[in-house]
Each structure stands twice: as C-alpha cells, then as structure tokens.
Amino acid sequence: MNAVSANLIGKKYGKLQALSGISLEVGEGDIFGLIGPDGAGKTTLFRILATLILPDEGTASVCGFDVIKDYAKIRKVVGYMPGRFSLYQDLTVLENLTFFASVFHTTVEENYDSVKDIYQQIEPFKNRRAGALSGGMKQKLALCCALIHEPSVLFLDEPTTGVDPVSRKEFWTMLQRLKQRGISILVSTPYMDEASLCDRIALIQNGKFLKTDTPQNIIKGFDSELWSVRSDHMSKLLSDLRLNEGVSSSFAFGDAHHVTLKNGKCNSHDLSVYLDGLKHTNVCIQKIEPNVEDCFMQLSGKNIL
Amino acid sequence: MNDFSNMTKPTAKGNWIFFMAFVRKEFHHIFRDKMSMLILLVMPILMLILFGYALNTEVKNSKVAVYDPSQDEATRAIVEKLQVNDYFVLHRMLKSPDEVDRVFKSGEVAMVVVFSEHFYESLVHGGKAQIQLIADGTDPNTANTITTYASTIINNYQQELLKTGAIPYQITPEVKLLYNPSMVAAYNFVPGVMGMIILLICAMMTSVSIAREKENGTMEILLVSPMKPLYVILSKAVPYFFLSVVNLITILLISVFVMGVPVAGSLFWLIVLSLLYIFVSLALGLLISSVVNSQMAAMLISAMGLMMPVMLLSGMLFPTENMPVALQALSDIIPARWYIIAVKKIMIKGLSVGSILTELAILGSMAIVLVTVSLRNFKIRLE
Numbered sequence: 001m002n003a004v005s006a007n008l009i010g011k012k013y014g015k016l017q018a019l020s021g022i023s024l025e026v027g028e029g030d031i032f033g034l035i036g037p038d039g040a041g042k043t044t045l046f047r048i049l050a051t052l053i054l055p056d057e058g059t060a061s062v063c064g065f066d067v068i069k070d071y072a073k074i075r076k077v078v079g080y081m082p083g084r085f086s087l088y089q090d091l092t093v094l095e096n097l098t099f100f101a102s103v104f105h106t107t108v109e110e111n112y113d114s115v116k117d118i119y120q121q122i123e124p125f126k127n128r129r130a131g132a133l134s135g136g137m138k139q140k141l142a143l144c145c146a147l148i149h150e151p152s153v154l155f156l157d158e159p160t161t162g163v164d165p166v167s168r169k170e171f172w173t174m175l176q177r178l179k180q181r182g183i184s185i186l187v188s189t190p191y192m193d194e195a196s197l198c199d200r201i202a203l204i205q206n207g208k209f210l211k212t213d214t215p216q217n218i219i220k221g222f223d224s225e226l227w228s229v230r231s232d233h234m235s236k237l238l239s240d241l242r243l244n245e246g247v248s249s250s251f252a253f254g255d256a257h258h259v260t261l262k263n264g265k266c267n268s269h270d271l272s273v274y275l276d277g278l279k280h281t282n283v284c285i286q287k288i289e290p291n292v293e294d295c296f297m298q299l300s301g302k303n304i305l
Numbered sequence: 306m307n308d309f310s311n312m313t314k315p316t317a318k319g320n321w322i323f324f325m326a327f328v329r330k331e332f333h334h335i336f337r338d339k340m341s342m343l344i345l346l347v348m349p350i351l352m353l354i355l356f357g358y359a360l361n362t363e364v365k366n367s368k369v370a371v372y373d374p375s376q377d378e379a380t381r382a383i384v385e386k387l388q389v390n391d392y393f394v395l396h397r398m399l400k401s402p403d404e405v406d407r408v409f410k411s412g413e414v415a416m417v418v419v420f421s422e423h424f425y426e427s428l429v430h431g432g433k434a435q436i437q438l439i440a441d442g443t444d445p446n447t448a449n450t451i452t453t454y455a456s457t458i459i460n461n462y463q464q465e466l467l468k469t470g471a472i473p474y475q476i477t478p479e480v481k482l483l484y485n486p487s488m489v490a491a492y493n494f495v496p497g498v499m500g501m502i503i504l505l506i507c508a509m510m511t512s513v514s515i516a517r518e519k520e521n522g523t524m525e526i527l528l529v530s531p532m533k534p535l536y537v538i539l540s541k542a543v544p545y546f547f548l549s550v551v552n553l554i555t556i557l558l559i560s561v562f563v564m565g566v567p568v569a570g571s572l573f574w575l576i577v578l579s580l581l582y583i584f585v586s587l588a589l590g591l592l593i594s595s596v597v598n599s600q601m602a603a604m605l606i607s608a609m610g611l612m613m614p615v616m617l618l619s620g621m622l623f624p625t626e627n628m629p630v631a632l633q634a635l636s637d638i639i640p641a642r643w644y645i646i647a648v649k650k651i652m653i654k655g656l657s658v659g660s661i662l663t664e665l666a667i668l669g670s671m672a673i674v675l676v677t678v679s680l681r682n683f684k685i686r687l688e
Contacts, residue, residue, distance in 0.1 A: 080529040086522030102326035
C-alpha cells in the first residue's frame, strides 16, 4: 500500500485553477519531493492531503484512508509541518513540544526516542521562547513537534525556506534518518539542489505536474548538450545569446548562463566566434552536466529565478 | 498500561490531557502578552473608574454665588444649607444684580442664587417667596443637575418650616427619586460596565485568540491532529470563562467597597445571572471566530458589532424608551440589554429572582440559539 496516493486532484480558488490533474504515489518509506516555484500549488496540495481543504476533483488517500471520508483517521497518523513557522512564539521550546505532545495524546517522555536526535540539538535552548530562535532552530523544533506522535507519514511544506545553507543540509540529513525508520515523507521545496536528495520528485508549476520520476531519471531525460557561458557583461550576454538563432534556450543561473544549442545549426565554436564578434571579453564556454533546475526550465520553458 | 488506555479509552483520557494542556497554554499566552493582561485585568477597573467618576453626572463642589438683598432669617438658612452640602461651595456674595452676568462670563461660578427682596416676610405673610437659580446652560447636564440639587435643598428647608409650624399653609411639590435617591451615577453605570466588560472579554478575547491561531498557522496543526476540532474551540473558551469570573468578582468588589454600590438583592442569583450572560458572550465570541480569519477582523467585528450597540442601544447610556421603534427592536436582540436590566433589578433594586425570570429566559434562549448556530457554523477544515 502506498503511503500517499492522489488521483487527478483538481482545486479551484474562484477563477484561479490552483491544481489540475495531479496524480502521485508516495511509496512507504520514500522521500517524495515537490519541486516548484512559489505559487505553483504546493501548499494547496499539502492542505488537501492533510485533510485541511477539500479537492474539487479527484480522489486522494493517505495510509489507505480517504482524505474526505476518513479525515479523522488521517489526522491521527500524519505529522504536518505547514509552510510558515506555525508554533507558539510566546511559548518556550519545551512548552511547545509538551503542548503538541498532549495535542497528539502522548507525552514527551513517552516518545522521547522518536525526537531525540533532533531535539538534542535544540535542547540547550529548551527554555528559550520559540520566537527568539534562529530560522534553522525553529524548523528543528517544528519538526520535533510534527514527529512527537510517531507519525507514519510526514508532510513538510517548504521546511527549509528561509533557513541557512548549513541548517538546510542538517535538516536533510535528519530526513534521511527518518526515512530509515520507515517514515514516508512528502516534502516541498523551491530549492532545486535539494531535489537530488529525494527518492522521487515531481516538478510542479501552475498547478500541474510537469514530470514525476526519480531525480536521476529526470536528469537523464534532459536530451541536449548543456553549455555554461560566461563573459564580463552577463546581462548583455544573455540578450545576445537569445538573439542568436542557433541558441535553443538560454537561462541565467547564479554566475553563468546555461545554454542549449540547436543540433546541426550551431556548436560551441560557432557560439564563441559569434560572441567575440559582439565584443564580449573573457568569454568562457564549458560543457556541463544538467541538474534538476535545468530540467525544470527545459520542461517549463521559462526561467523561474 | 499505556496500550490499555490507548486502546479502550483513546479519546476520553486524551481529550482531558489535551484540554488541560490547552488551558495551560492559553494562560501562558495571556500572562506573557502584556497587552492581553492589560486588557483583561486593568480594563475592567479602568472602565469602572471612568464611568463611575470621570463620566459622572454627579456634580460635586460646584461654586455658587449668592445675591441676597433681603439678608433675613430664611435666606441665611438657605445659604447655610447650600454651603454645608457636598455639592456646593459658596464662592462669594454678590453686591448687586449686575454682577451676575460678570461672574458667569468670567467662569467663576457654576450657579448663582438670587433671592427676592423681603424674602422671609413674603414667605411668612404671603406664603410665597421667590428665589431664582441661574446656571450656565452651555453645559445642560451640569446645569440641570445642580439646579435640581439646589431645588431639593430649598424644598427641604420649606418642609422644615412646615414642621415647626411657622408657616401655616404651604404646598411643596414632592419629588422623590426611587432606588437612587441621591442620583448616585455609579448605580446606573455599574450594571452597564459589567455588561460591557464581560461581553468584551468573552466575545472579543475569545474570537481574537482563535483568529490568532488561524493567522499564525497553528490552527492548521491543531486541525491535523487527533483532537476533535470542537474541543480545540471549547478549550479556548474555558480560560476566558475563568477570567470573566475573576473580572466579575473584581467589578463587584470595586463597586461595593470603592464606589459604594451595594448588592441589594441576592448575590447568588446575581452570580447565576452573570454566569448565564458569560455563557452567551462566549457563544457570541465562538460565532464571530467561525466567520473571521484575522485578528483584526475579529477585533473590528467585536468592537463595532458588539461594543457600539452595547454602549448605545443597551440602555446603558441612553434610555431605550426614547429610541425609534426600529432601534428599540434592535436593542431587544442585544444580550447586554437584558443582562443590564436584570442586574439593576437584583443588584440595585434588590428584587427577588421572580422579577428577572423574563430576562433569564431571554438570555437562556439566546445562549441556546448562539451555541447551536456556532456549532453548526464550525468548520472541521480550513475553509
């Protein structure tokens, strides 16, 4: 039985189609990543699966329970961490944890083992108010609170947004450990680099899945050669690249532009000559391996950053 | 042991633990938020003092000037009586009628008493003497109040003359104020403030704190838990119920020991009545919280939708009898109105519980309707 399965979910907010035709399967003990920009519909999907809102179309089940009929049963077995920091800022770390333990009809002592790894990292601050914690600490506390009742499925809506890179890395290490304990995890993130840490990912944009597969397969599906192009004038470079008829796509990435070329029409040498002719200095063209973000852009045909 | 309790009575025990944890958490919120503390504990006292003293229609120590051309036994006695009274202070004697205009213009005095010439003589022989009370009409409330006081004092003097037999025949109009003979304003305001404070704390604080859970996203987590959503809401109401009881006690203590308003009737029935009213107010707060999603909206609806009508339409400040029929009908559906009427009956007039059966019945049915509607309106999901 799949931990989570959704079949052709659709949801409208007024005229806005927030989700349409969403289907997904999260296997037991899998980490399933929802990768997509803000406003893609990730939170809406989480809320439907967490029984907080009703889908307009389609069916979904969590641990075999229907999200509409058996909402009460689902609420007992899932841990949900909403996108925003949703704990009580005026309560201390320990008070928050104790409170949520009792919300889930348990105690911190009883289930200490299930949160021990994570809680130990924030234990030195247990008497500090949650509002005074750093972003990374807050997320660890929120994760503790979501785990205190030993859920079999975890819904984590953008747990690493606004968290520093070191804490982000730690957070994913924790998720891997939870996975080893057999907890199925559905996690969303706008960070493409986190995608490769999932067992399966779905690329989501404008309420639709662009593709669902393992990160490796999605990268394999990238069917053209990818070039990284740099020069001294990056913004002029981008517009010049886009004017070249031999360039099939060109997107701005951090410190370089990622470019694909039309087969047979243009190669890297042609491109170098073209850019030199436009008086670009220090032009550097390198062949690179695509990552999930490249795949996302190729699929969506649009630069999301 | 653990398994046993989980298997057989999963909800009863868990719900109770949750309930207590929630109540504790709610008190943490209240005690750690200085604003809430201020609103909850200081506001009742502040409002009582504001309404009882600052917005008082009682006028004490008003400066009075007297023009007395007669200077006889009767005028001296009347001036003496005015002077010994708390309400008046004799500012000075005027030498001529022309000065009257001047003392008012300079704002020296609040009232001038002008006696007719040969006052005592006219009173004894003609059975009639004239006295003029002049007050500053730009402040009609004060003017009205102090002239009433002065008339009462003069009437008293007339009655004394009657008793001594000095005047054979004299008709004095009898004016008597029932229940509040000295027109102590606190008698009128204490029930009103009780009605307002309780409504404010129960309805506003409950709806605002539920809205805060929605705004902060904690409601999402609470909903995605084994807790019955209804318990979430009910346990939210409990702390405010206790706080309202604390406030009720504070108000009663202040009004009895500081403001000198006694509880003339049964304290027991006053408390029963108040608990019923607290219940109605909590139900109202739950109803508001089921329709709003932000603290601001909850605050506005409570303030505009509850506070204003309570202040204006409950009969607390303005008598409902003088209102247009439409407003009177509106005031009928305001719980505070019935509560205030009933509190006045029991607390001030000292009537028995039999006299407030109507109000109890109305408040009771309001409670049933409000609880039913808010339960029906209650959402087990976010939308």
